[in-house]
Amino acid sequence: MTPPLDVDACRRRFPGLTRHVNGRPAAFLDGPGGSQVPQSVIDAVADCLAHRNANDGGAFATSLAVGEVVDAARGAVADLLGAADPDEVVFGLNMTTLTFALSRALARTWRPGDEVVVTRLDHDANVTPWVLAAADAGATVRYLDIDPADCTLRLDLLPDLLNERTKLVAVGLASNAVGTVNPVREVVAAARRVGALVFVDAVHAVPHLLVDVGALGADFLACSPYKFFGPHAGALWGRRDLLERLPAYKVRPAPDSGPGRWMTGTPSFEAIAGTHAAVEYLAGLGGGGDRRASLTAAYAAIRAHETALAARFLDGLAQLPAWRVWGITDPGRSGDRVATFGLTHRAKPAAEVAATLGAQGLFVWSGNFYAAGLIERLGLAPAGMLRVGFLHYNTAEEVDRVLEALATAAD
Ligand SMILES: Cc1ncc(COP(=O)(O)O)c(C=O)c1O
CATH class of the missing domain: 3.90.1150.10 (Aspartate Aminotransferase, domain 1)
Structure with a gap:
């Protein structure tokens, strides 16, 4: 109870x-x-700026401290999303920016004639990045329709949209317009049958629902801390092998392994600190401990x-x-x-x-x-x-x- x-x-x-x-x-x-946002998030943002203000990767106190901020926040977001490995968590400006970065990298692995599936229910941040990436690669976009009577996905139509050329299915976990929670596990199961990857937009779900990336079985999942009581930022979880392997766009000499591959430029460390505090706020509502x-x-x-x-x-x-x-x-x-x-x-x-x-x-x-x-x-x-x-x-x-x-x- x-x-x-x-x-x-x-x-x-x-x-x-x-x-x-x-x-x-x-x-x-x-x-x-x-x-x-709760006061604890505001305090964490201010504390980062007051006492840990540096770029990361240096051998001096504030730089080491800000590196710890990022590592600790990765652990917190991994717990929030049910991810076993904190190195599967990437921070960015917002979900849209992270999704564009990932879509461009994935498109470099697609060929003309490949296909991607998006839905008529989703926020456009989980549609247009894939449509543009598909256009760049010469891939075809297929749209999963909804039942307008209750704004649910027409899952019965999904098998006909999938085939051995399908590379990616992009689906939301919950609709930010009408509140529908989508049966993502079933979408993943269908995508797996044809060997397609699945990207989940969990931006609207995370303030309301416990996410478990392991149980969902998807390959990528994005969320936005400013929707779950944190600062304006984005977070992306991805399967480690994919994050390591995909051809991310990055500058020299940015890291070529670990989540840093995907964190182009200097991140908002203060927002990352606040994101950690937002997760702690949520955890605090559940009594503490593990x-x-x-x-x-x-x-x-x-x-x-x-x-x-x-x-x-x-x-x-x-x-x-x-x-x-x-x-x-x-x-x-x-x-x-x-x-x-x-x-x-x-x-x-x-x-x-x-x-x-x-x-x-x-x-x-x-x-x-x-x-x-x-x-x-x-x-x-x-x-x-x-x-x-x-x-x-x-x-x-x-x-x-x-x-x-x-x-x-x-x-
Ligand atoms: C469901 C959903 N997906 C994506 C986004 C875009 O998120 P961001 O503002 O972090 O780019 C939003 C923002 O409203 C959203 O509600």
């Missing part, structure tokens, strides 16, 4: 959550675009809390017939979604509603959230959707507040 999350105690750790707008407390429902075990307990508590928020929100939305929820709404399928909701009103453009809510201190997004293919597939371009996202620091009161605002915002 998972002990419930102490949401008030969590919230007290986030200075950003104390903001007020026009006399009302701000409700941060913009987590899918980026989370707030970090992976603590993270497992923490995510169970986070999941239970967010699932309750999602159920409450869906219940309320069922009373608002002017609003349409895109994605899974069946309460019996709560395991197949995270608490991220894409909505449209039958008359009001999403941007107008977002502005009305923003003035009331309800921070929500509108548009396509870079899930451009999905919004086009659903026929919702260019206005897109309104997106309401709940994280573990959101409360039932905030759910009720946004429901009340949605009921009246479109009057």
